[in-house]
Amino acid sequence: MSEDRIVVVGGTGFLGRQICKDLVAAGRDVLVVARNAARSAPGYRFRAIDVSDTPTGELAAMLAAERPDTVINATGGKWGLTGRELEASCVGATRHILAALASARLAPRLVHLGSVLEYGHVAPDGTDATQRSPGPASDYDRFKLAATEAVLSAAAAGTVDAVVLRLANVAGPGAPAASLLGRVADRLAAAAGRGETAMIELTALNARRDYVDVRDVSDAVRAATRITGRPTPIAIGRGEAVPVRTLVTMLIEVSGVPATMVEIPAPDLAADTDDWTRVDPQPARDLLGWTPRRTLRDSVHELWHDVMERTASQPSRSGGSA
DSSP, X not given: OOTTEEEEETTTSHHHHHHHHHXXXXXXXEEEEESSOOSSOOSSEEEEOOGGGSOHHHHHHHHXXXXXXXXXXXXOOOTTOOHXXXXXXXXXXXXXXXXXXXXXXXXXXXXXXEEXXXXXXXXXXXXXXXXXXXXXXXXXXXXXXXXXXXXXXXXXXXXOEEEXXXXXXXXXXXXXXXXHHHHHHHHHHHXXXXXXXXXXXXXXXXXXXXEEEHHXXXXXXXXXXXXXXXXXXXXXXXXXXXXXXXXXXXXHHHHTOOEEEEEEOOSSHHHHHTOBOOOOOHHXXXXXXXXXXXXXXXXXXXXXXXXXXXXXXXXXXXXXXX
């Protein structure tokens, strides 16, 4: 058995693609398990399996044959999902992975990607999210918390050797088109292709959030594969509550596309004003030896470069919204 054998579940999503790319570059033997294969051939093995809707025995057999040293759970995407689909993505997939590992009697390192939104939003009083008890505000937040709690329960029972990373908002190349920065970049690229001024209409950008580059997240995940399990989650972020308006303005500046931005008042101004997230990055430095290396301008620049590359490869693409 190779000491570098890793299974990445959900490895074709935004986070998973970057993680797999970096693992392969580091010489790791990677098997990606996901519903759909990536469009390119990134150098890993692939199994088309929807883990949220596959019998435990089938998953267990696959894992028993693979005998991975590490399983990275990058499931739990939210873009374009609601209701049962969202719950299946965030909770069902994780519970099926845990059940399959228990059935196969395997106890590999499990690196589970959670979210700082499991803590809920932070009031603008200087307190970081990790100093609060979990208080999820949306269905996505609650489902992610349920998945994290399932992983921690399995770890307490000795089924897995788990490291849970609770991620701040993630930006950078490959950001989903349905995300805020993805939508803005898409409209800018469409306007640039038409030689027009971009019209950017958004709900009021009063939130302040902790953003971290997807490549830094990948570094943190690889660091987590090298430590023993932890009884509490480790927050991954820059430790800054950045005005979302600043990031959108930065993206427009980086693009060089003339743009008019219009902010539509939020229905609940008080709730929007209290929309803060910020984490304490010190535990990640202490436990993982990890610290973010990319600036937010780096993230925005690479996001724009990635969008323009994809736009250039799709000359028939039209329309400005995600």
